[in-house]
Amino acid sequence: DCQFENRKFMISKDHNQNETNMQSADSSKNEDANAAVDAPVKTSVISDFWRALALLSRVPVHGIDDFRAELIARSVWSWPLVGLLLAGFAMLPAMLVYQLTENILIFEIIALAGMVLLTGCMHEDGMADCADGFGGGFERARKLEIMRDSQIGTYGVVALILCFGLRLVLMSVAGDGGQAAILFLVMAISSRAAMPIMMHILPPARNDGLGKGAGRPSLMMVGLAVLIAAILAFVLTGLVTTVVVLAGALLAVGLVAMVAKWQIGGQTGDVLGATQLLSELFVGIAFVAVI
Numbered sequence: 203d204c205q206f207e208n209r210k211f212m213i214s215k216d217h218n219q220n221e222t223n224m225q226s227a228d229s230s231k232n233e234d235a236n237a238a239v240d241a242p243v244k245t246s247v248i249s250d251f252w253r254a255l256a257l258l259s260r261v262p263v264h265g266i267d268d269f270r271a272e273l274i275a276r277s278v279w280s281w282p283l284v285g286l287l288l289a290g291f292a293m294l295p296a297m298l299v300y301q302l303t304e305n306i307l308i309f310e311i312i313a314l315a316g317m318v319l320l321t322g323c324m325h326e327d328g329m330a331d332c333a334d335g336f337g338g339g340f341e342r343a344r345k346l347e348i349m350r351d352s353q354i355g356t357y358g359v360v361a362l363i364l365c366f367g368l369r370l371v372l373m374s375v376a377g378d379g380g381q382a383a384i385l386f387l388v389m390a391i392s393s394r395a396a397m398p399i400m401m402h403i404l405p406p407a408r409n410d411g412l413g414k415g416a417g418r419p420s421l422m423m424v425g426l427a428v429l430i431a432a433i434l435a436f437v438l439t440g441l442v443t444t445v446v447v448l449a450g451a452l453l454a455v456g457l458v459a460m461v462a463k464w465q466i467g468g469q470t471g472d473v474l475g476a477t478q479l480l481s482e483l484f485v486g487i488a489f490v491a492v493i
Contacts, residue, residue: 250277254284258394260322261288271417278398278419279426282391286434289390292316293383300379310373313386314366328475329365330358335472336465345465346408349472365479372486376493384438385489392451393481395431398424399455400469400477407468443492450488454481 249266254277256263296313300306318326331349337357339345348355369389373382401417402424428448435444458480462473469477 245273245276247280251280251283253277254280255287258284258324259288259320261320275401275417275419276423278401279423279430281394281398281427282431282434285390285392285394286387288317288320289313289387292320293386297379297383304379306374306379306382307370309379309382310370313373313383314369317390325475325478326362326365328472329361329479330354331472332462332476333357333361336461342466346470349466349470365483368483369486372483372490375490376486381493385486388435388438388447388489389482389485391431391434392447392485393478395427396451396455396477396481397474398427399452400459400474403455404459404462404469404473405467407462407466407470407473439489443489446488446492447485450484451481454484 252263252266253269253273255261256266257269257274257277258281293313293316295316296309299312300309331351334351334355334357335345335349338355339348373385376382376385398419401419402421405418431451432444432448435447439447455477458473458477459469462469466473
């Protein structure tokens with residue numbers, strides 16, 4: 203699933219048991235492993251944020267190597283803040299070039315390129331995998347198999363072209379560089395509040411991968427993520443636009459959830475990536491509709 207599957211839990215187990223003379227040692231090691239799994243982990247809002255940043259981007263985060271389900275599920279409240287940070291960094295070179303060229307299209311391309319570099323294309327990968335799986339498979343097992351294939355197919359290529367093209371168009375019609383920058387931030391923030399909603403309302407479609415490994419966030423953590431996204435969007439755009447763009451994000455979540463439930467019976471890391479990307483598009487359309 204997507205590139206999230208590269209996050210592995212740092213718990214070692216002994217796989218080479220010797221039944222004749224090492225039973226006691228094996229028992230001791232198994233007990234240690236179980237204790238590691240069950241051991242409580244000290245968490246804080248700071249560690250939640252750094253864990254979310256390490257999970258959702260390629261930004262190196264020192265000291266964060268535990269991605270157990272309960273820790274990922276706890277961190278979802280900070281995902282909109284991660285979106286704000288990543289979009290802010292992605293816009294820095296874009297704004298500099300815009301000041302020199304005053305060309306909105308160049309600004310948009312550089313901003314999108316910066317975001318892709320920071321995230322490692324994980325959301326785009328999820329979108330492409332979902333397009334290939336849902337479009338190319340006939341049975342649930344085959345769809346999941348295609349989604350796990352690292353190769354991209356025709357459906358995936360077309361989906362990515364359409365998504366990138368529509369994002370460029372939306373930022374172009376938003377107005378000048380300032381308005382485009384605001385839209386870029388709002389899309390990044392709101393879409394990362396959409397993913398926790400998907401994790402909460404749909405069960406995992408697999409017994410492994412991010413959909414399973416990330417756990418099911420509590421309603422409180424999901425609500426906090428939405429609240430933070432709403433506050434940030436309100437500061438950037440005002441009340442009316444905030445209500446409209448969040449409604450757009452929720453609409454995207456609902457549509458993706460219905461399709462994913464119908465196609466594969468639940469959510470995966472790829473579905474979460476597609477949720478993020480489609481939420482950006484719906485938020486962008488809503489933003490343009492009210493400005």
